[in-house]
Amino acid sequence: MSLTAAYTIARDSLATTSAAASVVSRNIANAEDPNSARKSALITTQAGGGVHLEQIVGAVDGALLAFVLETASSAAEFGIVSAALDRLDASIGDPAAATSPAALIGKLAGALQLAVSAPHDETAAAAVLSAAHSLTDALNDTARLIVEVRSDAETSLGEAAVTLSDLLQEFQTVNAAIVAGAGPHADVTDAVDRRNALVRDMAQLIDVRPSLRAGNDMTLFTANGATLFETTPREVSFPSAGLLGPGQSGGVLTIDGIPARSSDAIGGKIGGLLRLRDDLAMTYGRQADDIARGLISATVERDQSSVPSRPDLAGLFTAVGGVTLPAAPGSMIGLAGLIVVNANADPASGGALSRLRDGGISAPADIAYSYNPTSAPGFGGRLLELIDRLSEAQSFDPATGIATSQKSVRQFSADSVGWLQRERSVAHESHANEAVRVERATSAWQNRVGTNVDDEMVILIGLQRSFQASSHLIATVNSMFDALLRATE
Amino acid sequence: MIIEQISTLASRESLRTSTARLQSRLDQTAAEVSSGRHGDMGLALGGQSAKILDLRGLSGDIEALVQSNGLLASRLSQTQSTLTAMAELATGFFETLVASRPSGSDRGAVVADARARLDALTDLLSTTSNGAYIFSGRNNQTRPIATYVTDPPTGPRATVHATFSAAFGIQQGDPQAASISASQLQTYLTGAFAALFEDPAWQIDFSSVGRGGIDVRASLNEVVTIPIGADSAGVRRFMSALVAVSDSGTDHLAADAYTQLIDTAAGLVGKAGAELVHHQGAVGALQERVAAADARMGSQRSLIEKHIQAAEGIDLLEASSRLNGLMTQLEISYVVTSRLQQLSILNYL
Numbered sequence: 001m002s003l004t005a006a007y008t009i010a011r012d013s014l015a016t017t018s019a020a021a022s023v024v025s026r027n028i029a030n031a032e033d034p035n036s037a038r039k040s041a042l043i044t045t046q047a048g049g050g051v052h053l054e055q056i057v058g059a060v061d062g063a064l065l066a067f068v069l070e071t072a073s074s075a076a077e078f079g080i081v082s083a084a085l086d087r088l089d090a091s092i093g094d095p096a097a098a099t100s101p102a103a104l105i106g107k108l109a110g111a112l113q114l115a116v117s118a119p120h121d122e123t124a125a126a127a128v129l130s131a132a133h134s135l136t137d138a139l140n141d142t143a144r145l146i147v148e149v150r151s152d153a154e155t156s157l158g159e160a161a162v163t164l165s166d167l168l169q170e171f172q173t174v175n176a177a178i179v180a181g182a183g184p185h186a187d188v189t190d191a192v193d194r195r196n197a198l199v200r201d202m203a204q205l206i207d208v209r210p211s212l213r214a215g216n217d218m219t220l221f222t223a224n225g226a227t228l229f230e231t232t233p234r235e236v237s238f239p240s241a242g243l244l245g246p247g248q249s250g251g252v253l254t255i256d257g258i259p260a261r262s263s264d265a266i267g268g269k270i271g272g273l274l275r276l277r278d279d280l281a282m283t284y285g286r287q288a289d290d291i292a293r294g295l296i297s298a299t300v301e302r303d304q305s306s307v308p309s310r311p312d313l314a315g316l317f318t319a320v321g322g323v324t325l326p327a328a329p330g331s332m333i334g335l336a337g338l339i340v341v342n343a344n345a346d347p348a349s350g351g352a353l354s355r356l357r358d359g360g361i362s363a364p365a366d367i368a369y370s371y372n373p374t375s376a377p378g379f380g381g382r383l384l385e386l387i388d389r390l391s392e393a394q395s396f397d398p399a400t401g402i403a404t405s406q407k408s409v410r411q412f413s414a415d416s417v418g419w420l421q422r423e424r425s426v427a428h429e430s431h432a433n434e435a436v437r438v439e440r441a442t443s444a445w446q447n448r449v450g451t452n453v454d455d456e457m458v459i460l461i462g463l464q465r466s467f468q469a470s471s472h473l474i475a476t477v478n479s480m481f482d483a484l485l486r487a488t489e
Numbered sequence: 490m491i492i493e494q495i496s497t498l499a500s501r502e503s504l505r506t507s508t509a510r511l512q513s514r515l516d517q518t519a520a521e522v523s524s525g526r527h528g529d530m531g532l533a534l535g536g537q538s539a540k541i542l543d544l545r546g547l548s549g550d551i552e553a554l555v556q557s558n559g560l561l562a563s564r565l566s567q568t569q570s571t572l573t574a575m576a577e578l579a580t581g582f583f584e585t586l587v588a589s590r591p592s593g594s595d596r597g598a599v600v601a602d603a604r605a606r607l608d609a610l611t612d613l614l615s616t617t618s619n620g621a622y623i624f625s626g627r628n629n630q631t632r633p634i635a636t637y638v639t640d641p642p643t644g645p646r647a648t649v650h651a652t653f654s655a656a657f658g659i660q661q662g663d664p665q666a667a668s669i670s671a672s673q674l675q676t677y678l679t680g681a682f683a684a685l686f687e688d689p690a691w692q693i694d695f696s697s698v699g700r701g702g703i704d705v706r707a708s709l710n711e712v713v714t715i716p717i718g719a720d721s722a723g724v725r726r727f728m729s730a731l732v733a734v735s736d737s738g739t740d741h742l743a744a745d746a747y748t749q750l751i752d753t754a755a756g757l758v759g760k761a762g763a764e765l766v767h768h769q770g771a772v773g774a775l776q777e778r779v780a781a782a783d784a785r786m787g788s789q790r791s792l793i794e795k796h797i798q799a800a801e802g803i804d805l806l807e808a809s810s811r812l813n814g815l816m817t818q819l820e821i822s823y824v825v826t827s828r829l830q831q832l833s834i835l836n837y838l
Contacts (some may be wrong), residue, residue, distance in 0.1 A: 106546035110553030376627035417541025425535035450496025
C-alpha cells in the first residue's frame with residue numbers, strides 16, 4: 001500500500017459520493033411524481049480497496065403494482081357507470097317531485113278520476129289531456145336521454161380505443177429501451193418509471209394484467225385473455241357506429257382480433273362504457289319502450305258493437321307513424337321516443353276533447369268504436385274504464401330485467417324506477433368502495449417504492465460526511481506528500 | 490427491527506383525500522339535516538324506490554278520490570235537499586186536494602196551486618251542481634223536464650191537451666167537459682193519460698234525461714251508481730198528479746167526475762210521496778257510503794304518508810349527532826395536517 005493508493009481511493013470515494021448524491025437529488029426532485037420509484041446507488045468495493053458505483057436500482061413491488069392496477073381499473077369502471085346512471089336518473093328525479101313516467105301515470109289516473117265525476121266538463125278533460133301530454137313528453141325525454149347516453153358511450157369508447165393504442169405505441173418504445181438496457185451498468189430506472197406510468201394509465205381504460213419475462217420484458221393481457229402487448233402492441237380496433245338509435249347495437253371493440261363484450265368484465269373505462277352501452281342503458285331503453293307499449297295497449301279502443309268484429313284501435317296514446325295492434329311485449333323498439341297523445345283528442349291539433357269521454361279517437365267517423373253513441377255529456381263510463389285499464393295487469397318483455405309476472409303499466413313503470421335506482425346505488429356503493437381500495441393500494445405501493453424526503457436528507461448528510469472525510473483525507477495525504485517532499489529536499 | 494417506510498407523497502395524499510372525504514360527507518349530512526330527507530333519494534332507497542313510488546301513487550289516487558268525492562258529496566246533498574223540497578211540495582199538494590174534495594168548490598185555486606207546484610217541480614228538477622243538471626242523468630247539459638206550464642201550450646202540455654181532445658172530442662176549457670162521467674174520466678186517467686208518463690211517451694214528450702246509470706268511483710275499489718234522476722217513479726207520479734189536476738178540463742167537470750179526479754190525483758201524490766221518501770233514503774245511504782269511504786281513505790292516506798316519511802326521511806337525532814362528529818373530525822384533521830406540514834427535517838439541518 002502506498003500513499004498514492006490512499007489518494008486514489010479517496011478520489012474514487014469523492015466521485016462515488018458525488019454520484020450517490022446525484023441519485024439522492026434525483027429522488028428528492030421526483031418525490032412528487034406518483035410513478036417515480038425510489039432509486040438507490042449500489043456501491044461496491046473494488047479490488048485494491050476503492051469504491052465504485054456499480055448500478056442504480058429502482059425500488060420495485062410487482063405484487064402491489066398489480067393490486068394498484070386492478071383496483072384502479074375497477075374504480076374507473078364503476079366511476080363511468082355510476083356517472084352515466086346519474087344522468088339517466090334525470091328521467092326520474094326525486095319521488096316527491098313527480099317527474100318520472102311512473103308518477104305521471106298516477107297523475108293521469110288522478111285527472112281521469114276527476115273527469116269521471118264531471119264528464120261534461122271541458123276543463124277536466126283538458127286536465128286529462130295535459131296529464132297525458134306530460135306523460136308522453138317524459139317518455140320522449142327518457143328515450144332521447146338514453147340515445148344520448150348510449151351515443152356518448154360510443155364516442156367515449158372510440159376515444160378510449162385511440163388512447164389505448166397510443167399508450168401501447170409508447171409502451172413499445174419504453175419497453176424496448178428497458179429490454180435493451182437490461183444487465184449491469186445501465187440505468188433504466190427512469191424508463192421503468194415511465195413504463196409503470198403507462199401501465200397505470202392503461203389500467204384506467206381497461207383491466208390490464210402485466211407479466212414480466214426475462215430481461216425485464218413486460219407483456220400485457222386483458223381480463224378476457226386477449227393480448228394487448230407482447231414485444232409489439234396488438235391492434236385495438238373500434239369501428240364506431242356513430243349515433244346509436246334505440247336498440248341499435250354499437251361498434252364492436254376488438255383487441256388483437258378478440259371482440260370485447262359487456263359480459264367479459266374487461267374492466268376500466270372501456271369495460272364500464274361497454275356495460276353501459278350494451279347492457280344498462282339498453283335495458284333501461286327496453287323498459288321505457290315497454291312502458292310506452294303498455295300505455296298504448298291499456299288505452300286501446302275496442303269495437304263496441306254487440307258482436308265485435310273490428311280490430312282494436314289506438315286510443316288516447318298512439319305513436320308517430322301509427323302502431324300495429326295488438327302490440328306484443330318487447331316488440332316495439334324505440335316506441336318511448338315515438339309515443340304521442342292522439343291528435344284526434346287534442347283540440348290544439350284539430351281534435352276534440354269530447355272524444356276522451358266518448359271514445360272513437362282513432363276513428364271518429366266509425367260509430368262502432370263509440371262508447372257513447374248518443375254523445376251524452378254525463379257519460380263517464382269510458383273514463384272510468386281507462387282508470388281501471390291503467391291498473392290492469394298485462395304482460396311485459398322479460399328482456400327488461402324486471403320480474404316478468406303480469407303487472408299493470410303503473411306497477412311496471414314503478415318497477416323500472418326501482419330497477420334503475422338499484423343499479424345506481426350498487427354502482428355508487430361499488431365506486432365508493434373501489435375508490436377507497438385504489439387509495440389504499442396506491443398508498444401501499446408508493447410507501448414501498450416511493451421516496452421519503454426526510455430519509456433522503458439523512459442519506460445526504462451521510463454522503464456529505466463521507467465527502468468531507470474523503471476531502472480531508474486528500475488534504476491529509478497531500479500534506480503528507482508535502483512533508484515527504486520537504487524532507488527529501 | 491423493521492420499520493415500514495413512508496412515502497412523503499403518499500402520506501400527504503392520504504391526509505388530503507381523508508380531509509376531502511370528510512368535507513363531502515359533512516356537506517351531504519348538513520344538507521340532509523336541513524331538509525330532513527335523504528340527499529339523493531334514489532341512492533338511499535335503491536330498489537325500494539319502486540315501493541315508494543307505488544305508495545306515492547296510491548296516495549295521489551286517494552287524493553284525487555277525496556277531491557272527486559267532494560264533488561260527489563255536494564251533488565248528493567243537493568239531490569237530498571231537492572228531494573226534501575219535492576216531498577214537501579207533494580205533501581202540500583196532497584193537503585190542498587184533501588181540503589178541496591168535500592166542497593168541490595174553489596177549483597180555480599186548486600188548478601192554480603197545481604200549476605204553481607208544476608213550475609216549482611220543474612225548477613227543482615233543474616238544480617245544477619258543478620255545471621251539470623243533477624236530475625238529467627247522462628244528458629246533464631239539458632234540463633231534465635222542460636217548463637210545463639206554457640201559454641199557449643207547447644211541448645208536453647200540447648201533447649197532454651191533444652191526448653185529452655182525442656179521448657173526449659173536446660178542447661181543454663170547453664164547458665162540455667161537464668158531460669164527462671166519472672168512469673170515463675177514470676178510464677182516461679189510467680189509460681191514455683197515464684201512458685204519457687210511461688216510456689216511450691214520457692221520454693218523447695217530457696224527459697230529456699240521459700238513460701244509463703252514472704257510475705262514479707267513490708274509493709279505490711268501489712264504484713257507486715248515482716240512483717235518482719227525473720225519470721224516477723216518484724217524480725213521474727207526482728208530475729202526473731199535478732198535470733192531471735191542471736189539465737183535465739178541471740174547471741168544467743161534473744162534481745162526481747171532479748171528485749174522481751181529486752181522488753185519483755191524491756192517490757198518485759200519496760204514492761209519489763212515499764216513493765220520494767224512498768229515493769231520499771237511497772240518496773242518504775249513498776251519502777253515508779261516500780262519507781265512510783272518505784273517512785277510510787283519510788286514515789289510509791295518513792298511514793301511507795307515514796310510511797313514505799319513514800322511508801324518505803332521516804333520523805334527525807342520529808344525523809345531527811353524525812354532523813357534530815364529522816365537524817370535530819374535520820377540525821382534528823385540519824390540526825393534524827397543519828402540524829405535520831410544519832414537521833420537516835429541513836428545520837433541523
